[in-house]
Amino acid sequence: MTQIERVIGDTLLKVENISLGFGGVQALSNISFDIKEHEIRAIIGPNGAGKTSMLNVINGFYHPQEGAITFKGEVRRTMRPHEAAKQGIARTFQNVALFKGMSTLDNIMTGRNLRMSRNIFWQMLYLGPARREEMEHRHRVEEIIDFLEIQAIRRVPVGKLPYGLQKRVELARALAMEPELLLLDEPMAGMNVEEKEDMCRFILDVNEQFGTTIALIEHDMGVVMDISDRVVVLDYGRKLADGTPDEVRGNQDVIDAYLGVPHDEGEA
Amino acid sequence: MSDSLLYFIEVTIGGLLAGVMYSLVALGFVLIFKASGIFNFAQGVMALFAALTLVGLMEKLGVPAWVAIIMTVGVMILLAWLIERMVLQHLVNQDPIILFMATIGLAYVLEGIGDLMWGSDVKVLNVGLPDGAVDWLYDFNIYVTKLELVAAATAALLVAVLAIFFQKTRIGRALRAVADDHQAALSVGISLRTIWVIVWSVSGIVALVAGIMWGSSSGVQFSLSLIALKALPVLILGGFTSIPGAILGGLIIGVGEKWAEIYLGEYIGYAIENWFAYVLALAFLLIRPQGLFGEKIIERV
Numbered sequence: 001m002t003q004i005e006r007v008i009g010d011t012l013l014k015v016e017n018i019s020l021g022f023g024g025v026q027a028l029s030n031i032s033f034d035i036k037e038h039e040i041r042a043i044i045g046p047n048g049a050g051k052t053s054m055l056n057v058i059n060g061f062y063h064p065q066e067g068a069i070t071f072k073g074e075v076r077r078t079m080r081p082h083e084a085a086k087q088g089i090a091r092t093f094q095n096v097a098l099f100k101g102m103s104t105l106d107n108i109m110t111g112r113n114l115r116m117s118r119n120i121f122w123q124m125l126y127l128g129p130a131r132r133e134e135m136e137h138r139h140r141v142e143e144i145i146d147f148l149e150i151q152a153i154r155r156v157p158v159g160k161l162p163y164g165l166q167k168r169v170e171l172a173r174a175l176a177m178e179p180e181l182l183l184l185d186e187p188m189a190g191m192n193v194e195e196k197e198d199m200c201r202f203i204l205d206v207n208e209q210f211g212t213t214i215a216l217i218e219h220d221m222g223v224v225m226d227i228s229d230r231v232v233v234l235d236y237g238r239k240l241a242d243g244t245p246d247e248v249r250g251n252q253d254v255i256d257a258y259l260g261v262p263h264d265e266g267e268a
Numbered sequence: 269m270s271d272s273l274l275y276f277i278e279v280t281i282g283g284l285l286a287g288v289m290y291s292l293v294a295l296g297f298v299l300i301f302k303a304s305g306i307f308n309f310a311q312g313v314m315a316l317f318a319a320l321t322l323v324g325l326m327e328k329l330g331v332p333a334w335v336a337i338i339m340t341v342g343v344m345i346l347l348a349w350l351i352e353r354m355v356l357q358h359l360v361n362q363d364p365i366i367l368f369m370a371t372i373g374l375a376y377v378l379e380g381i382g383d384l385m386w387g388s389d390v391k392v393l394n395v396g397l398p399d400g401a402v403d404w405l406y407d408f409n410i411y412v413t414k415l416e417l418v419a420a421a422t423a424a425l426l427v428a429v430l431a432i433f434f435q436k437t438r439i440g441r442a443l444r445a446v447a448d449d450h451q452a453a454l455s456v457g458i459s460l461r462t463i464w465v466i467v468w469s470v471s472g473i474v475a476l477v478a479g480i481m482w483g484s485s486s487g488v489q490f491s492l493s494l495i496a497l498k499a500l501p502v503l504i505l506g507g508f509t510s511i512p513g514a515i516l517g518g519l520i521i522g523v524g525e526k527w528a529e530i531y532l533g534e535y536i537g538y539a540i541e542n543w544f545a546y547v548l549a550l551a552f553l554l555i556r557p558q559g560l561f562g563e564k565i566i567e568r569v
Contacts, residue, residue: 059455085457097452099445109438110445114457116438130437177456 008229009037011070012213013181018057018067020050020237027053028064028237035181040207041215042224044248045234046257051217052094054234055183058215059091060084072180086114090179092170094186094217100159104169107158108144111176112137141176148172148202164195171202175210182206184216188223196220200227225249233257278410279526285416287522288423292478293499294506294514295427296471301508302447303467304356306367310375312496314472317378318344319479319488323393324386333395337476344472345465352465360460379493388490393483419481426477427515430470434511443467447509501549507559516560521545 013035020028028050035041043051056062058069060079068075071087079087090111099107116133145151148168153161158169167187174182187203188196204227206212218224224231225245233241233254241251248254293312300308308314321343325336355370398414405412434440445453446463454460482492502521506513525544533540552559 061451061454081451081454082457082459085455091455093452093455097449097455099448099452101448102441102444106441106444110441110453110456110458113438113442134436134438173456 006038006208008039011035012037012072013058013215014070015054015058016068016070018054018064018069020053020057020062020064026237027062028057028234031067031234031237031239033232033239033242035213035215037213038207038211039213039229040203040227041213042228042231043215043217043234044219044221044224044231045240048236049234050237051234052185053237055091055185055215055217058084058181059089059183085177088177088180089183090174090177090181091183092167092174092185092187094189096163096166096170098158098166098170098173101157103155104150104158104161104172105141105145105154107169108141108172108176109137111173112141114177144172144175147205148175164191167191167195167199168202171199171206175206175212178210180213182212182214184214184218186217186219188218188220196223203227274409275530278412279530280523281410281412282416283523283526284519285412285420285522286526287519288416288420289478289482289495289518290498290502290521291515291518292419292423292426292474292481293495294502294518295430295511296474296478297499297503298506298508298511298514299430299467299471299474303443304367304446304464305364306356306371307364307508308471309368309371309496310378311471311475312493312499313375313378313382314344314347314475315479315482315495316488316490316492317347317382317479318472318476319393319483319492320382320386320391322395322476322480323391323483323488326395327391337395337480340476341473344476345469348465348468348472351468352461356464357461375493379490383490390487390489391483393480393488395480395484397480397484399484413485415481415485419485422477422481423515426474427511430511439463439466498545501545503559504549504552505559507561510559510561513559513561521548524548 011034014032015034016032018028018031019026031050031054043054045051053062057064058079060081060083063078068077069079070076071079071089074087099110102110116137145154148171150165150168150172153165153169158166161169171184171187184203188199191199200223203214203216207214216228228245230243231241231245231248232239233248233251235253235257240253240257241248243251293315296311296314297308300306300311318340322336322340325331325339326333329336331339351374355374356367359367359370397418400414402412402414402417434444442453442458442463443466445456445458446460450460453463478495479488479492482495498521499518502514502517504517505520506515506517521544525541528540528544529538
């Protein structure tokens with residue numbers, strides 16, 4: 001695989017000392033890391049490590065009890081989800097969260113929601129300006145459809161699509177938002193090898209062609225090591241390691257977390 | 269044509285037109301249920317409240333009907349905003365039953381406010397809609413009032429506008445998105461609060477239309493809120509999430525109860541009209557619980 005020449009920029013997002021608990025369960029303890037412009041940042045860790053919780057904090061679904069998030073230089077404790085979307089954060093979900101009754105096209109069009117401005121009175125009448133605006137955004141959406149090669153399923157209600165394609169539509173919806181930071185929660189889960197390769201290619205293309213910064217959670221270590229610039233490793237809500245794929249791969253704590261530590265020494 | 273056939277046609281038309289009224293109330297229910305999963309018990313009272321406000325504004329301020337209607341639309345939008353601010357916002361993520369209880373409370377509050385502001389006596393609502401029999405139909409010995417035809421046409425227009433709004437516009441799409449998946453809707457930057465205000469406003473306006481039609485034909489009185497109860501079987505028939513279902517359900521119940529009254533009355537006793545809708549709903553619950561157009565409930569185990 002040829003390494004892509006990209007310029008990694010300044011820090012886009014920084015999370016500092018984030019702690020999040022639900023009742024007695026501490027989901028995240030004192031997590032800090034940063035994401036730089038244009039990079040692909042992977043978040044890995046065993047099940048229940050707090051990876052998805054971390055994404056939920058970043059896009060405002062969860063509000064951490066402690067810590068601060070700095071996005072594009074603005075510091076805040078918590079963010080509301082639609083504020084996060086306005087700021088330029090888009091995401092996909094672990095268990096595909098699409099609008100199942102709506103067509104592929106309509107699903108992707110919802111991603112344009114924030115970029116459309118005609119108010120409710122025009123909308124009600126479906127007249128002139130509202131209609132023209134609709135057409136402009138349709139055009140942009142068609143480009144994304146071409147980019148992700150899903151022309152054939154434009155009109156199909158997404159509930160009827162196979163899982164792999166649903167994941168792709170979800171990515172398309174996120175891309176329609178033209179985000180600066182794209183959060184992908186297990187974009188390749190449940191896919192076969194071919195679908196995984198396609199998805200990898202799309203992620204790299206998005207990163208390269210649109211310059212979108214990407215943070216992704218993924219379990220397939222081969223994929224993670226191949227496509228990410230830096231990796232942060234979580235385990236039981238704590239940060240275990242942070243660095244380039246090679247650094248992380250060699251880290252003893254990470255190896256222990258994944259393979260398990262033999263207990264016999266202590267018990268003997 | 270024979271007399272009995274003419275009579276049948278007249279009864280059927282009368283039933284259809286009564287059904288349109290049920291449909292209008294049911295439509296308001298469906299809108300709110302679709303977008304927020306809330307069963308709005310206050311929908312009928314909203315129709316009453318809208319009609320009371322309209323009559324009140326016309327009497328107290330002496331403004332022409334169309335001005336009063338525009339002002340009432342404003343009041344209904346303000347009401348939607350207040351409901352979101354004071355009730356819904358504080359009950360986000362609560363069980364549907366809690367939200368349902370909140371709407372029962374809302375129903376009584378609205379009824380109380382209507383009573384306090386405009387008094388509890390029966391009022392005549394005259395916004396200048398035509399009245400009296402439709403002449404050319406009357407020539408065939410069929411008695412249909414002009415008001416009923418206007419109500420039917422208005423309902424048809426309303427449904428057409430709503431259908432375009434839901435299918436073709438950004439806000440309509442956002443409404444459907446919210447109905448489908450709250451979290452995903454939030455993640456693409458749709459504000460739930462804005463959507464709720466919009467959907468309650470639209471529902472309020474539909475309630476106003478229903479209020480005008482009912483009020484014009486039988487006066488604005490507190491029993492108006494009872495028509496909400498008839499909307500319940502309509503919803504069970506049509507499915508809680510389907511706009512066409514609400515319309516068709518209303519028509520079926522309207523016609524069905526008239527037929528039952530006329531043709532079954534002499535065998536099983538009259539006043540069937542009062543309970544027919546509920547028995548039909550009960551039958552539907554046993555045979556097809558999702559209604560004619562509702563989404564089939566499939567539970568994964």
